[in-house]
Amino acid sequence: xxxxxxxxxxxxxxxxxxxxxxxxxxxxxxxxxxxxxxxxxxxxxxxxxxxxxxxxxxxxxxxxxxxxxxxxxxxxxxxxxxxxxxxxxxxxxxxxxxxxxxxxxxxxxxxxxxxxxxxxxxxxxxxxxxxxxxxxxxxxxxxxxxxxxxxxxxxxxxxxxxxxxxxxxxxxxxxxxxxxxxxxxxxxxxxxxxxxxxxxxxxxxxxxxxxxxxxxxxxxxxxxxxxxxxxxxxxxxxxxxxxxxxxxxxxxxxxxxxxxxxxxxxxxxxxxxxxxxxxxxxxxxxxxxxxxxxxxxxxxxxxxxx
Amino acid sequence: xxxxxxxxxxxxxxxxxxxxxxxxxxxxxxxxxxxxxxxxxxxxxxxxxxxxxxxxxxxxxxxxxxxxxxxxxxxxxxxxxxxxxxxxxxxxxxxxxxxxxxxxxxxxxxxxxxxxxxxxxxxxxxxxxxxxxxxxxxxxxxxxxxxxxxxxxxxxxxxxxxxxxxxxxxxxxxxxxxxxxxxxxxxxxxxxxxxxxxxxxxxxxxxxxxxxxxxxxxxxxxxxxxxxxxxxxxxxxxxxxxxxxxxxxxxxxxxxxxxxxxxxxxxx
Numbered sequence: 001x002x003x004x005x006x007x008x009x010x011x012x013x014x015x016x017x018x019x020x021x022x023x024x025x026x027x028x029x030x031x032x033x034x035x036x037x038x039x040x041x042x043x044x045x046x047x048x049x050x051x052x053x054x055x056x057x058x059x060x061x062x063x064x065x066x067x068x069x070x071x072x073x074x075x076x077x078x079x080x081x082x083x084x085x086x087x088x089x090x091x092x093x094x095x096x097x098x099x100x101x102x103x104x105x106x107x108x109x110x111x112x113x114x115x116x117x118x119x120x121x122x123x124x125x126x127x128x129x130x131x132x133x134x135x136x137x138x139x140x141x142x143x144x145x146x147x148x149x150x151x152x153x154x155x156x157x158x159x160x161x162x163x164x165x166x167x168x169x170x171x172x173x174x175x176x177x178x179x180x181x182x183x184x185x186x187x188x189x190x191x192x193x194x195x196x197x198x199x200x201x202x203x204x205x206x207x208x209x210x211x212x213x214x215x216x217x218x219x220x221x222x223x224x225x226x227x228x229x230x231x232x233x234x235x236x237x238x239x240x241x242x243x244x245x246x247x248x249x250x251x252x253x254x255x256x257x258x259x260x261x262x263x264x265x266x267x268x269x270x271x272x273x274x275x276x277x278x279x280x281x282x283x284x285x286x287x288x289x290x291x292x293x294x295x296x297x298x299x300x301x302x303x304x305x306x
Numbered sequence: 307x308x309x310x311x312x313x314x315x316x317x318x319x320x321x322x323x324x325x326x327x328x329x330x331x332x333x334x335x336x337x338x339x340x341x342x343x344x345x346x347x348x349x350x351x352x353x354x355x356x357x358x359x360x361x362x363x364x365x366x367x368x369x370x371x372x373x374x375x376x377x378x379x380x381x382x383x384x385x386x387x388x389x390x391x392x393x394x395x396x397x398x399x400x401x402x403x404x405x406x407x408x409x410x411x412x413x414x415x416x417x418x419x420x421x422x423x424x425x426x427x428x429x430x431x432x433x434x435x436x437x438x439x440x441x442x443x444x445x446x447x448x449x450x451x452x453x454x455x456x457x458x459x460x461x462x463x464x465x466x467x468x469x470x471x472x473x474x475x476x477x478x479x480x481x482x483x484x485x486x487x488x489x490x491x492x493x494x495x496x497x498x499x500x501x502x503x504x505x506x507x508x509x510x511x512x513x514x515x516x517x518x519x520x521x522x523x524x525x526x527x528x529x530x531x532x533x534x535x536x537x538x539x540x541x542x543x544x545x546x547x548x549x550x551x552x553x554x555x556x557x558x559x560x561x562x563x564x565x566x567x568x569x570x571x572x573x574x
Contacts, residue, residue, distance in 0.1 A: 017574055054408055056404075056408065057574060058573060075412070079408065080409075084408040086404065086405075088404075092400070092402060093400055094328040094400075099327075107320055155409075
């Protein structure tokens, strides 16, 4: 699915706001047809990066090109080929669902008939057909989110930017959005999404860029990152000094971490914990697969952000 | 050298059209107050208060005198409130500007579209009041047909001033300052309800040099009466030119300034 054609290229990309460096000399490339996730805690610089890609924020330093065009000089052409689904709801509350799409199409110089047809297709795709004449006040959070995504696709963009596409949605709404993103991926749309949900990044992205404090600290496919940084299995148990010592003796190759009153043991191979569990019959232990959250916490630490 | 000048394309009209379409959707709500207000003013000040005023005012009946003032006030309110409160709501609460500038339309074009829409609002409101005043039989010259043009350009001036305040406002309550310190004094002291010539010379000079409404009132009254009033010894012929040139220069200045200030506010 991925090709070697580079659609977005950042080199030494930096953004400063009044002395605060939000994005700090990052380099990355996005290939045609890829779904790339920017994963990071609040304030990591995800949204700022996305906003520079769609020329909403000027670049402070470094280079950023989209389809070979420089964001600082070719904003109009770039914006014409990108679809943006922002974090905040900025649908037009003065218009109905369909009218939102039609008015937005006009900003791209899409002819009226084509806009009407495209709006209808998109409403169908996002299961919003029944709401086509509804006002913004009659839509649920999930519907609004899907309408924002529909709006982002009105110009048949080569690149779709999804800034936290599921934040604030209920599980049903979230899975519906995921299905739609997967379906767009299949159609070959290049997607960049930001999220702080690990499962979302795992489920949707071909490749993940983990960002923290304005820097990209690790990149890779979700499964690769998990294998490399968290291993296969994770054992979770309540903290007990004697037991920690025994676990370390029993599993010299595993990594033991203590987070508050919780102990987590990361094993590189599958199935090593079964034997250990039997030695502690009185303890409640959980064995689970290592996931992106383990990677994330390992790489970014557990300090609360914001 | 010209880097500070806004770069505008036809896309300005796409923004204008968005606002126009919202306006036509709620046309009844928009028209009714614009129609009723001048009738109330004419009844209260023209018929009521006017009955206490024996002699002619600046050569005409009092009710005829205030007609152009009411048109100019409608122009000022229409564009000023459109580009303060309404623009602020679109910018800050609805994030409409953010949505539009993610498309090929630039922020400069969004602001210019807002300003031209503010001017259009003023022209619509001014024309409605002109129609009411005409229905009361208070128009005595065919030149009055040019009043909508004055309303549009006067509206553009007030829209531009308003947008500067919007760019500087920290919140929607901040608009109380320009409303009470700038708009209300103009409402009262720009030759709207009594001839400017009755004020001390220093106030006349101030009104002519810094209160934009003065010129809109003068031009509107001049067109409706067929002749310009003279002030401070300036002849009517010079007054025409002075008013037009003053408005053109101030409008251009604040139009460019409004776009510059909004860019500074929104592009971080």
